[in-house]
Amino acid sequence: MTRPSWWPHFSSPLRSTAVTARLGRVLGIGFAICFVTGMLSHYQYQPWTWLPEPASPRQLYRFTQGLHVATGVACIPLLLVKLWSVYPNLFRWPAVRSVKHAVERLSVFVLVASALVQLTTGFLNTLDWYPWPWSFPSTHRYLAYVVIGSVLIHVGVKLPDIKYGLQARLSEADVLTEIPWSENPKAHSNAGVVPLEPMPALDRRGLFVAVAAGIGAVAATTIGQTVTPLSRVGLLATRQASKGPMGVPVNKTAAQARVLDLARSPDWTLEVTGPKPFRLTLAELESMAKHARRYPISCVEGWSVGADWVGVPLIDVVRRAGGEESSRVRVVSMQERGAYNHSTVDGPQVGTALLATHLNGERLDVDHGYPLRLIAPNRAGVLNTKWLMRVEVT
Ligand SMILES: Nc1nc2c(c(=O)[nH]1)N[C@H]1C(S)=C(S)[C@@H](COP(=O)(O)O)O[C@H]1N2
Ligand SMILES: [Mo]
Secondary structure, eight states: OOOOTTSOOOOOTTOOHHHHHHHHHHHHHHHHHHHHHHHHHHHHHSOOTTSOOOOOSTTHHHHHHHHHHHHHHHHHHHHHHHHHHHGGGGGOSSSOOSHHHHHHHHHHHHHHHHHHHHHHHHHHHHTTOOOSSSOHHHHHHHHHHHHHHHHHHHHHHHHHHHHHHHHSOTTOOOOOSOOOGGGOTTOOTTTTOOOOSOOOSSOHHHHHHHHHHHHHHHHHHHGGGTSGGGGGGOTTOOOOGGGSGGGSOOSSOTTTTTOHHHHHOTTOEEEEESSSOEEEEHHHHHHHOOEEEEEEEEOTTSOEEEEEEEEEEHHHHHHHTTOOTTOOEEEEESOOSSTTSEEEEOTTHHHHOEEEEEETTEEOOGGGTTTOEEEOSSOBGGGSOOSEEEEEEO
16 A cells, blocks of 8 residues: 555654654653652652651652652653654554554553643642542552553563664664564654755754753743742742742641631640540640741642741650650541541651641741641651641550
């Protein structure tokens, strides 16, 4: 069968296996960083009791989470360029050559589809925008397995092309004759396409400079929500320190959590359960609140800020209730609904966590968890429960 006349032709000499393989290498590293840092974050939600989260370095989660978001966002332009470099493959003739080729096409489809969904929904998540009905964290995690699995399959299938492409110099043109798919490792995006047009204004090195500049711009405008000096260029950084009360962004307000009245009630007390249960009033807590700590608050949605907290060490309350450093502690919020109305503190964090009454030199704003909230080092923001009413020591 001959190629029909309406079948698209591609002639950009910018594309080559050398370009694709290099883009693929960077993208592969990006996906690996996202996967590992994502799994570290997932671990915070479901830790193993025998291997609890360390309490130091206290900025660890802030760093890995910031890296996750910055890398994920940078992967978006990178993936688009990578797709641009190979999409003429979709129009090679004949479209399907063999069963093996069909399976290979299918695996690429799964990879491209899952990666695009993963990166876009991840990005929308950093904007705190969830225009879909499903639970983001679990979908994001399961999709990560699909993406990483299909990356591994893709790398395995394309190994000959990757080797060839990484060895080829950027300035080299590919072999420009059409050779059956399965026989030739050098079969590449431009096979069967002869670049007769004059060289475009951008050469291949120029292409890489443009890609790097694009990625740099996207990353710099995103990490403004973590790296404070960059916040002025944080076009894509939705939650910046300056945008919340007390210089700290708010993820969920007291009104959204429906705790405004309870939180402001003068009758509020903290209930502590355990072998020796007791209650503390806010006045008692504030008279005990002499301990200052500098712990960052690092949201899983990609923003983080360092903050100065004052409060009562959790361990003091735990000991008074008859517990010890090795106790497992559950802190419970006045918020009735929502998955994050409680959290568990165990391992080294029991000794380092603070029941905070003050933030950045002032009594907590109600949106930051007044009258009392948890704050611990190297801990996902979502686990720093606000508007506490009970501490359970076991
Ligand atoms: N009770 C309760 N605590 C909560 C939340 C919540 O929804 N309910 N959100 C968490 C999330 S996702 C983050 S990032 C931090 C943010 O704290 P901040 O609003 O003081 O910055 O609070 C955490 N504590
Ligand atoms: Mo968060």
